[in-house]
Amino acid sequence: MGADPRDAVPRGCGGRGPGDRDPSRLPAPRCARPSPAASTRGGVGAVALEGAVVFRPLLFAVAAALDGVRHPAILPFGLQRLERLVPSGGPERLSILQELATRPHWPARYVAARLIGTESAATLADDTFADLWAALIALADDPERFVREAVAASFAELWVRDPERADREWAALLADPPQVGLRRAAVLAIVPLLGQGNEARLKAALAWLTQALWVDRTGASRQAGALVVGRALAADRPDLAFALTEQWAASDQPTVQWHAARxxxxxxxxxxxxxARRLYGLLQRQTDPRVQRALRGAIKRAPDLASLAEPPEDYETTADIPLPTRLVDQVIGQDQAVEIVRLAAQQKRFVLMVGEPGTGKSMLAAAMAELMPAVSLDDLVVEPGTEARISPVVRAVRAGEGEQVLAQARARRAQANSGINFLFGFAMLAAAIISGYFTLTQRSALAVLVGVISVIVLLVLRRFVQATTRVPIPKLLVNREGLTHAPFVDATGFHAGALLGDVRHDPFQSGGYETPPHELVEAGAIHLAHKGVLFIDEVSTLSVESQQSLLTAIQEKRFPISGRTLGSSGTMIRSTPAPCDFVMVLAGNMQDVEKMHPALRSRIRGYGYELYLQETMPDTPHTRTQLVRFVAQEIARDGTIPAFRREAVEAIIEEARLRSGHPHHFTVRLRELGGLVRAAGDLASVDGTALVEARHVIAARENTHTLEEQIAHRSEAPREQSLASQGRDVQRQADGPATLPPASSSDVELPASPRRQGVRR
Known part of the structure; x- marks a missing residue:
């Protein structure tokens, strides 16, 4: 489908042209009349027509002719000429503009709407201004969209050049509910004011906008929310955009709430x-169908919006809970750490996180990489050294260009070897033909054997014969093609070679079978994390030498790759410094921090943040909501257990309170709590129930005791039995000696004496 020819209409007066579909890009119109000297550059015919104001029928005829033109090259040129036919000043110009505003052809009305803005903003008498203002208001409800957008540009021009008069006229219009098109034009006219930098003027315009929405019962100003506030104002002044949206959401008018949803x-x-989550939750409680439809449209534009909303209070199962898609929104109980991670990702700062296991350190590090934009990722390519073979060259190219570099090198090698390949191919073909000829004519197997041997010899010789200029093929160390976010590399427990890079051993080092040195180079975690995040948990596992090398890498943002395996042939190879510009995130406990290199920690404190993660969080409605979402997240992450009933979720929340050791707090060691969720889900799956119930959670507690708890329980069992036995003895003593019944002689069997036993033997 071809483009609309009207989209090519230029911004002839510096305002909005028909092709500008996004009004947020609308600049303040500065429609200045070209000087006569500049007009002469248009040709003698243009000067003659410009001065001949008596040719009013010609002006109207040109407008009528342009009404049916849609060619992207002819229409802009025609509209520019139509504007130049209007006289430059005087009463005749005002009269022509008023008449153009009433013509039936849209190009005439379009030109009138664009030029009236300049005249209205000029210093005119009140009666003359009233006439032009009335003509502009009449065009605000024009059926042609481009004419309505030209009216908006004129409104913006008046607001910029004469704000007092604009406020006075706009107040008079709001006193009587304005027409639909006028409200729409006023909304679009506010967009250029967002970039003016005048705080008072901006707030006044937004106040007029809010008043217009209060009198709007038809929703004609639908751009007010999605365009003015949600896009333009949110980009330049997010605080003001939120304040205005919250004011709209708190109103009792469904129309204004609808704009807040948009x-x-x-x-x-x-x-x-x-x-934004609080705003969504506030609007979600509204019952107006238009507001709900607007919210559904907002979720389509921003799917993460629904996941940030508070779970419904009347949920029955965890299947009713919306889940966030971003990792940073899945972190529970670490609100301060989340804010620091957002800031560090934006400013690319280092982070040291200290906390107990299961508090979310690795998730925060991965979320940091997800928040960093992938706008300038690089591929790393290693090539043969120019000065020495043992010094390969590592260079960075834009993401996606690494494969192109390799393809170009392969094409050059194929071109360089094409001649040799042709000669050897011709020789093998000749040997096969000759061998076949003698085989058929002489009927001898010797000819076949000679032919086969000749082909084998030629194949072996081909391996040792190279072109005069051998073209090496580079190696792609790091490929970031198609990556949508910054890379995240978890280097926990890596040895020096895996962390800093290494060179593989070459078992065939001579005889023509050796591997080029640059193909033995392997990137380390610091190079894989280039333009991304390098995460190292349990930082104390790093040796002092590795920490020193890591410090050099973050200081220089480049680090060479060399062989680190003793006895390997790769120890002789050392590449040029390879790019490794990464954001480092370290994690551990206080014992790990004590074993850190002092210079490395000083670098983090000087160029980043240190965080001590929370172990508990207070019992509030918000934290309870977070725990509900946590249970739903664990179920979705596991994928094999059924959903939880509400009473089962409440049992998990109660267990979180008990594990915190405080009556009014919840534990944040959620990894262990997630084990209880999975254990309860396993019991429900074995029972064959569709949903997890509270009894499954209670039973799962017995299956999730730690080893220490199980050992302590078993050691206490014999002690309890001993205490019970002692209690029974004391009770017997208190009751007196027991009376035994007399035994008969037939019931007693006396043992035989040894003497009698011997007699028997």
Missing amino acids: ALTPQLLDQDPDR
Whole structure:
């Protein structure tokens, strides 16, 4: 489908042209009349027509002719000429503009709407201004969209050049509910004011906009929320956009609430997800169907919006809980750490996280990589050294270009070897033909044997015969093609070679079978994390030498790759410094911090943040909501257990309170709590129930005791039995000696004496 020819209409007066579909890019119109000297550059015919104001029928005829033109090259040129036919000043110009505004052809009305803005903003008498203002208001409800957008540009021009008069006229219009098109034009006219930098003027315009929404009963100003506030204002002034949207959401008018729902755009969500979540929850409680439809549209534009909303209070199972898609929104109980991670990802700062296992350190590090944009990722390519073979060259190219570099090198090698391949191929073909000829004519097997041997010899010789200029093929060390976010590399427990890079051993080092040195080079974790995040947990496992090398890498942002395996042939190879510009995130406990290199920790404190993660969180409605979402997240992450009933979720929340050791707090060691969720789900799966119930959670507690608890329980069991036995003895003593019944002689068997036993033997 071809483009609309009207889209090519230029911004002839510096305002909005018909091709500008996004009004947020609308600049303040500066429609200045070209000087006569500049007009002469258009040709003698243009000067003659410009001065001949008596040719009013010609002006109208040109407008009528352009009404049916849709060619992308002819229409812009025609509209520019139509504007130049209007006289440059005087009463005749005002009269022609008023008449153009009433013509039946849209190009005439379009030109009038564009030029009236300049005249209205000029210093005119009140009666003259009233006439032009009335003509502009009449065009605000024009059936042609381009004419309505030209009216918006004129409104913006008036607001910029004469704000007092604009406020006065706009107040008069709001006193009587304005027409639909006028409200729409006023909304679009506010967009250029967002970039003016005048705080008072901006707030006044937004106040007028809010008043217009209060009198709007038809929804004609639908761009107010999604366009003005959700896009343009959210990009330039997010605080003001949130304040205005919250004011609209708190109103009792469904129309204004509808605009607040339309303002929930991805741009607003990225600025402050928590604030956007509260807005969504506030609007979700509204019953107006238009507001609910607008919310569904907002979820389509920003799917993460629904996942940030509070879970419904009347949920029955965890299947009713919306789940976030981003890792940073899945972190539970670490609100301060989340804010620091957001800031560090934006500013590319180092982070040292200290906390107990299971508090979310690795998830925060992965979320940091997810928050960093993948706008300038690089591929790393290693090539043969130019000065020495044992010094390969590592260079960075834009992401996706590494494969192109390899393809170009292969093409050059194929071209260089094409001649030799042709000669050897011709020789093998000749040997086969000759061998076949003698085989058929002489009927001798010797000819076949000679032919086979000749082909084998030629194949072996081909391996040792190279072109005069041998073209090496580079090796792609790091490939980042198609990656949508910054890379995340978990280097926990890596040895020096895996962390800093290594060179493989070559068992065939001579005889023509050796591997080129640059093909033996392997990238380390610091190079794989280039333009991304390098995460190292349990930092104390790094040796002092590795920490020193890591410090050099983060200081220089480049680090050479050399062989690190003793006795390997790779120890002789050392590449040029390879790029390794990464954001380092370290994690551990306080014992790990004590074993860190002092210079490495000083680098983090000087160029990043140190975080001590929370172990508990207070018992509040918000934290209870987070735990509900945690249970739903664990079920979705496992994928094999059924959903939880509400009472089962409440049992998990109670267990979180008990594990915190405080009556008014919850534990944040959620990895162990997730084990209880999975154990309860396993019991429900064995029972064959569709949902996990509270009894499954209670039974799962017995299956999830730690080893220490099990040992302590078993050691206490004999002690309890001993105490019980002692209690029974004391009770017997208190009751007195027991009376035994007399035994008969037939019931007693006396043992035989040894003497009698011997007699028997």
